[in-house]
Amino acid sequence: xxxxxxxxRHEVTEMGQEVTLRCKPISGHNSLFWYRQTMMRxxxxxIYFNNNVPIDDSGMPEDRFSAKMPNASxxxxxxxPSEPRDSAVYFCASRGRGTQYFGPGTRLLVL
Amino acid sequence: GENVEQHPSTxxxxxxxxxxxxxxxxxxxxxYFPWYKQELGKRPQLIIDIRSNVGEKKDQRIAVTLNxxxxxxxxxxxETQPEDSAVYFCAAGPNTNxxxxxxxxxxxxxxxx
Numbered sequence: 001x002x003x004x005x006x007x008x009r010h011e012v013t014e015m016g017q018e019v020t021l022r023c024k025p026i027s028g029h030n031s032l033f034w035y036r037q038t039m040m041r042x043x044x045x046x047i048y049f050n051n052n053v054p055i056d057d058s059g060m061p062e063d064r065f066s067a068k069m070p071n072a073s074x075x076x077x078x079x080x081p082s083e084p085r086d087s088a089v090y091f092c093a094s095r096g097r098g099t100q101y102f103g104p105g106t107r108l109l110v111l
Numbered sequence: 112g113e114n115v116e117q118h119p120s121t122x123x124x125x126x127x128x129x130x131x132x133x134x135x136x137x138x139x140x141x142x143y144f145p146w147y148k149q150e151l152g153k154r155p156q157l158i159i160d161i162r163s164n165v166g167e168k169k170d171q172r173i174a175v176t177l178n179x180x181x182x183x184x185x186x187x188x189x190e191t192q193p194e195d196s197a198v199y200f201c202a203a204g205p206n207t208n209x210x211x212x213x214x215x216x217x218x219x220x221x222x223x224x
Contacts, residue, residue: 043155043200048211056211091154098143098162098206101176104152 006092012109019078019100024073025094033100034077035091043091049075051098059097082110113138115203125223130188132218134201137182143206144177144184146210149198149217158199159186162206193221 004005005024013019025032047057049069057067064083069075079086085109092103114137124130142163147155149215161168161175161184168175172191177184183202188195198219204212 031211033190042216043214045211045214050210095211098204098212099145100202100212101158102147102156104154 004092004094004101006103006106010107014111015083016081019082021077021090023075023092029094029096031095032075033093036088038088085108086110112215113203115213115215117201121219123221124191128191130191130220131209132186132199136203141203143204145202147200161187173194193222193224196222
């Protein structure tokens with residue numbers, strides 16, 4: 001298994017642009033998580049899905065952020081419009097038998 | 112919901128010494144306690160975990176202990192090496208495919224050669 005796959009690995013964009021981050025979880029995992037990591041705020045859980053259904057989105061910072069999971073093998077996190085304070089590393093993780101496995105992350109820089 | 116506190120936030124040890132990181136949790140229903148290591152610029156990776164039916168688990172130089180009565184668990188690293196330098200996260204949650212683990216704020220461990 002290739003593990004959790006995220007794309008793109010790096011994204012540089014200008015303020016106001018739409019950003020879409022993608023994640024493919026490990027096959028057979030039922031839960032998927034989106035995290036954001038910055039030096040100032042550490043590792044924050046944004047949202048998680050169980051069997052493709054959003055369960056807890058209380059960590060989503062504001063309406064500019066949205067996440068979808070149309071099927072068991074794909075999820076997106078969208079930021080529209082993006083702002084410089086959204087610059088961070090965004091991790092996707094999937095969970096099997098209690099253990100969460102993280103993807104390599106997407107390093108986002110909003111200018 | 113679950114609340115996890117982790118101490119210390121930073122820890123510096125001399126190579127060869129032991130390092131101990133401690134976490135407490137609030138939800139008595141939690142029964143799965145993983146530890147993750149995150150090296151600079153990389154993803155958090157699972158290094159060891161413990162489930163509530165055991166009190167201690169060891170894997171070479173790392174060990175984890177769990178006290179369910181007191182709701183705390185600890186990571187022990189013996190004979191530390193410079194490559195152990197990283198941020199370590201503890202987490203607590205259900206031992207199922209559903210639900211989420213709540214993470215501590217992390218401990219930055221520096222091992223001085």
